[in-house]
Amino acid sequence: MKPFLDVGFKNYVFPENIVILLNPNSQPIIRFVKEKKDSGECFDIRQGRKTRSVIVLDTGEIIVSPVGAKTIQSRYLKYADEVNKNNTARFINPFLEIGFKNYVLPERVSIILNPNSQPTIRLIKDAKNDKRCFDIKQGKKTKSVLVLNTGEIVISAIEAQTIQNRYFKYIDEINKTV
Numbered sequence: 001m002k003p004f005l006d007v008g009f010k011n012y013v014f015p016e017n018i019v020i021l022l023n024p025n026s027q028p029i030i031r032f033v034k035e036k037k038d039s040g041e042c043f044d045i046r047q048g049r050k051t052r053s054v055i056v057l058d059t060g061e062i063i064v065s066p067v068g069a070k071t072i073q074s075r076y077l078k079y080a081d082e083v084n085k086n087n088t089a090r091f092i093n094p095f096l097e098i099g100f101k102n103y104v105l106p107e108r109v110s111i112i113l114n115p116n117s118q119p120t121i122r123l124i125k126d127a128k129n130d131k132r133c134f135d136i137k138q139g140k141k142t143k144s145v146l147v148l149n150t151g152e153i154v155i156s157a158i159e160a161q162t163i164q165n166r167y168f169k170y171i172d173e174i175n176k177t178v
Helices: 027-038 069-086 118-129 160-177
Strands: 005-008 011-013 018-022 042-044 053-057 062-065 096-099 102-104 109-113 133-135 144-148 153-156
Touching (some): 005 062, 005 069, 018 069, 027 042, 027 062, 027 133, 053 069, 096 153, 109 160, 118 133, 118 144, 144 160
Parallel strands (some): 042 062, 133 153
Antiparallel strands (some): 018 053, 053 062, 144 153
């Protein structure tokens, strides 16, 4: 049985269809949302409410939600607790926090790069030009670059080692469920 996540006003999505949960409070993300709205690739489910998260789907479309990313994550955990009580399956938190209330599914991350090499700098530049870049560092210094298996990259202000440690914690949780 797969969980549906309520992402606001009785709108639902499967967690595995989510590429990244974004905090909408940075200029790069605001521009990204505007571009997606202009191209017709945006589901705006806010019903006049303030944007609290931007959900990027594996189809390239986005959901602009009045529910915060942390709340969406909590809703998943609540569902997982119910399923775990019934012992029909075991679910764990599928979201990896990558800085400033932005989350990604760990299986979406192909590689975590140190941002200081020339090839990585070119990768960032190319991804920005192709509009495949999520800048989630909130004006801070770039400390890691995540390459997603969907072709996008994420520029984060969190050290690559910290993200790796969070990933290992996630793997430990998976191993406990087996």
